[in-house]
Every structure is written in structure tokens, then in C-alpha cells.
Amino acid sequence: MRLTNVMRMKTSDETLASAAAAGDADAFSALLDRHYDRIFRLAFRLTGTRAEAEDLTQDICAALPARLKAFSGRSRFSTWVYRVTVNAAHDRRRRHASRDRASSGWGDWEVERRARDAETGDRIDWLTQAMRALPDDLRDTLALVLDDMKHADAAAVLGVSEGTVSWRVSEARKHLRAMRAAEEADQ
Numbered sequence: 294m295r296l297t298n299v300m301r302m303k304t305s306d307e308t309l310a311s312a313a314a315a316g317d318a319d320a321f322s323a324l325l326d327r328h329y330d331r332i333f334r335l336a337f338r339l340t341g342t343r344a345e346a347e348d349l350t351q352d353i354c355a356a357l358p359a360r361l362k363a364f365s366g367r368s369r370f371s372t373w374v375y376r377v378t379v380n381a382a383h384d385r386r387r388r389h390a391s392r393d394r395a396s397s398g399w400g401d402w403e404v405e406r407r408a409r410d411a412e413t414g415d416r417i418d419w420l421t422q423a424m425r426a427l428p429d430d431l432r433d434t435l436a437l438v439l440d441d442m443k444h445a446d447a448a449a450v451l452g453v454s455e456g457t458v459s460w461r462v463s464e465a466r467k468h469l470r471a472m473r474a475a476e477e478a479d480q
Contacts, residue, residue: 306370314361321358328371329354332378339382353381423472427465434461 304320306327312320332353337346357377364373424432430451437447438458448455 307366310361310364310370310373311366313358314364321361324370325354325357328374331371332374335375335378336382339379340385345385349378349381349385352385353378356381419473420469423469426472427468431461431465431468434458435465438462 304323306324309320309324309327313324329350333346333350336349336353337343340346340349357374360377364370424435427435434447434451437450438444442450444455444458444462448458451458
């Protein structure tokens with residue numbers, strides 16, 4: 294049954310809610326006309342900011358057509374819609390708190406990741422510089438092994454024995470440790 298404007302003005306909220314739940318857009322519009330400002334005022338008191346209150350009110354109004362089917366009429370419609378508003382505000386706060394906790398954890402993780410990357414970058418820069426000071430045979434051998442090449446494969450590339458590759462890697466490490474120790478002593 295479609296309600297005329299005069300009938301809508303005299304019709305109870307509960308009757309309008311029942312009609313709106315059955316798909317009457319005019320009844321839904323009349324309910325919003327009656328309660329939008331109340332929902333917004335409560336949302337504003339619950340959120341504390343105009344922008345949050347506007348967002349919350351819009352979310353409630355968008356969800357209201359589907360939620361009206363759950364309105365049983367055991368309480369006044371205004372009481373029910375206030376309860377919907379309070380629950381929506383609580384849900385929003387929980388979502389924000391969860392997101393803030395998650396983003397806070399990600400923020401800490403990102404700071405640590407960047408610090409690790411910077412440290413790794415510093416080590417790579419140092420190693421690149423230090424390798425320039427190595428004799429050519431040690432530098433070539435170390436470059437191949439640092440590129441995840443097995444000693445046997447590096448030996449084939451360099452035309453030396455696998456034992457020679459292992460010895461060169463050991464010698465290169467000794468040189469690099471000595472360079473590091475000398476730098477630390479100078480600091």
C-alpha cells in the first residue's frame with residue numbers, strides 16, 4: 294500500500310518502518326525525513342567530528358533498508374534506530390582501532406626493514422670498495438662465489454682447481470677482515 298503525503302505525516306514510525314521493509318520507497322523517505330537529523334546528532338556526539346558523523350550517518354542510512362527487515366516493532370522505531378546508530382559507531386571504533394593497531398605494527402616493521410636495508414646497503418657498498426683493493430685473482434674468485442656460484446663451477450670459469458678457489462676465498466676473507474679492523478682502529 295502506497296502512502297500519500299498526508300497519510301505519511303500521520304502514520305506512525307512503526308507503520309512506516311513496516312512499509313519501508315516491504316519495499317515502499319516513500320515510506321523509507323518519510324522515515325529518513327523524520328529521523329536523519331536525530332541520527333546525525335547522535336553520530337556527532339558519538340564520533341566527536343562532523344566528518345566522521347556524516348560518514349557514519351551515511352553508512353547507517355545506506356544499510357537501513359536491509360536492516361529494517363530486522364525491526365520487530367517491540368520497541369519504538371526511534372529507540373531501535375538509536376540502537377542501530379550506537380552499534381554502528383562501536384563497530385566503526387573497533388575497525389579504526391584494529392586498523393590503527395595493524396598499521397602501527399606495519400609502521401614499526403617498515404622502519405626496521407628500512408634500517409636493515411640501509412645496513413645491508415652500507416655493507417654492500419663497503420664490500421664493493423674493499424674488493425677493489427684485493428689482488429685481481431682474489432677479487433675475481435670472490436665475485437664469482439658471492440654470486441652464489443659453487444666452488445667447482447668457479448674453478449671451471451677461472452681455469453683453476455676447486456682447492457685453489459677455496460684457498461682464494463679464504464685469503465680474500467682474511468684481507469677483508471684486516472681492512473675492516475684497520476678502519477675500525479682509525480675511528
